Amino acid sequence: MKALRFHAARDLRLEDIDPPAAPEPNDVIVAVSHCGICGTDIHEYLDGPIFVSTRPHPLTGASAPIVLGHEFSGRIVAIGRAVSRFSEGDRVAILPHLNKPGDYFVRRGIGHISDTTALVGLSSAYGGMGEYAVLPQDNIVKLPDGVSDEQGALFEPMAVAINAIDRGGVDAGSTVLVTGAGPIGVLAAMAAKAAGASRVVVSEANPARRLRLESLELGYEVVDPTSANFGDSVLGPTEEGLGVDVAIECAGRSRSSGWRLTKPASARTRS
Structure with a gap:
């Protein structure tokens, strides 16, 4: 063979x-x-x-x-x-x-x-x-x-995404940030929606990937992490501006925007 x-x-x-x-x-x-x-x-x-x-x-x-x-x-x-x-x-x-x-x-x-x-x-x-x-x-x-x-x-990579959503405690009403719109990131966003998340933000630096994800019209907010207003666009709509409930890292890059985009531990209701 x-x-x-x-x-x-x-x-x-x-x-x-x-x-x-x-x-x-x-x-x-x-x-x-x-x-x-x-x-x-x-x-x-x-x-x-x-x-x-x-x-x-x-x-x-x-x-x-x-x-x-x-x-x-x-x-x-x-x-x-x-x-x-x-x-x-x-x-x-x-x-x-x-x-x-x-x-x-x-x-x-x-x-x-x-x-x-x-x-x-x-x-x-x-x-x-x-x-x-x-x-x-x-x-x-x-x-x-x-x-x-x-x-x-796609069962195996989907299982990776679902495991992240389970471990993050995503449930009905959650606000979720997914960094990276590669295959795992997109699957994680889909899993977050399926778990009941009310807002899913996908951060992606590659313009071709952003355009592709936007064209699918899956209901995600797609943002550019290199833009000047990146932090405000993610934090602004969250409750009291404290940040998203869960962040799922799927980019695998060490570069950081310097923004804190999740709620401080004292303000979280979930892990």
Whole structure:
């Protein structure tokens, strides 16, 4: 099968590799439909290996060259004999964290910091940038009929955004600032609206991204953080000018405008 594999920084190769063999009892084989390019994939290409395993991973045994891709959807083409929740032909989205059962951190809900945790497309044998991938049945979710394969490939980044909204405590009536209108920022703004936020402000320095977001008419205020009135435009409409309830940082840049745009701790009603 064809697969795009990471060998080293700036060394990606489209190669012919062996397709997956018959699945293990709890595994499924997925024919990949759509796969996104994550910022992590770009960082691996430019400066890796970062998360890509360079020696056999303790959980999966995989090491570079690695088939990239952890934001993907597809259709099940084979199932292991112990798979009970899925059938061949099911359309599915992927959950990329591979955890060791019983791991100390996994049992506490923070398996992502465990040394034994692996990631599909970074430290496992198959990723979404190949024609087929092998996955445990616990790492897939069935797509509803009303959700397309293309939308299914966004499940993983959407989960990142929803987690931020949950941890921020966004709820009905919240005022939310999202900095950065890249894919994660836009998804975070969508999640904030879905959580009931009454005002969502998206800050973006790139004029092309601002124009694109404004053209979608999704009900967000889109502002330029480099403008002279940036702080006033965000703070002005907030209650007593104290600031937004929740700020979600999705820009990944160290430059600061110098403005305080969230309420002081003494004035907050939520974290």
